Amino acid sequence: MSMATNITFHPGSISHSERSQSLRQRGVTIWFTGLSASGKSTIACALEQHLMHLKKFSYRLDGDNIRFGLNKDLGFDEKSRNENIRRIGEVSRLFADSCCICLTAFISPYRADRAIARELHNESGLEFIEVFVDAPLDVVEQRDPKGLYKKARAGEIKDFTGISAPYEPPVDPEIHLKTNESDVTDCVRIITDYLSGKGYI
Template sequence: FILIDETTNDTVGAGTILEPREVRPGLQTRNDIRWHPSALDRSHRWAATGQRGATIWFTGLPASGKSTIAVAVERALVESGDVAYLLDGDNIRHGLSDDLGFSAGDRAENIRRVGHLTRLFADAGVVALASLVSPLKSDREIARTLSDAAKLPFIEIYVSTSLAECERRDPKGLYARARSGELKGLTGVDAPYEPPESPDLVLDTTSADIDELVAQVIELLNTRR
């Protein structure tokens, strides 16, 4: 095949497809794949780190401030001696989920992957911070269920910034592109966002500064682990 610039009609690239990539119809587990237990139980790991693991899951519209808060929480925890790690939605799509798009199925698979990852981190004694739009209740529930099944703390935080305020901020220009028709499927514009019905914490970025918001998150974390 060849790639042609639509403006100049110049050939800008070429390649050969050696074999088609199979589209995975669903997740399948072979019956010979078993869970291998560790020689260490959770109490040993947590004693070694000196802390208990947990997942903090930030959800909200694009540009709501999720990642800004999560970055600040991660920094505050590490500076106070905790082991914490931020799994940002954009960063995840640079590696673990770089094979996924933004269809409903791909979004669900992305959240499932991150849910498994945060569970493993928490089991190891790390405070895992996940910052993803995660627009659907059913997908967020999958992430929570993974932690609940492992008896690990899961804290869902809803960053409740309004659509109007998110559009006003628009640091990536996503809303402008969506309103112009250039970008399809943006959550809040032409794709749904389902606010959590019973989040563990609601943060309003328009009525509190970042230090106050971070303090609220850490205070809640300390009551759950």
């Protein structure tokens, strides 16, 4: 068996710039925040599919793959919510460092927690895009696909964001989507245009 002669070794770990050049894209975290049923996961899922069609390396983090795995030990009180978002911030930073376009879809109700996630990225020289998925409370209550608002109104769910727990909307998000006015296709187009304009894709 002949030995390969075109193998190149680099001392130390692979740098972020090397990964970026190899993958031909920049790592970034797109952080979707908004009330339950505002459309965060739906838009993130559609965007992930669109990015795949564009041959871009992306991955979506949401309640399904975080709350039932990494964060299954956490509850929904304020302290647990803070730790939930802290861990997601750390994980998304790692994904962005790998030059992945990381999509996170979580209510993340507190500005301070979202600011910590942003700072984690800033400290590593990584980009963080906050997307406010905005829908009025009466609209999300009408949607209520899992019946959560109805249960919260009946007192069956404690600490439910927007009803018995606060939601602090972003003050100056990079992208503001009003899902009572724009459909999923429009929202994906808005985000894609932003990413393209900034040179991420």
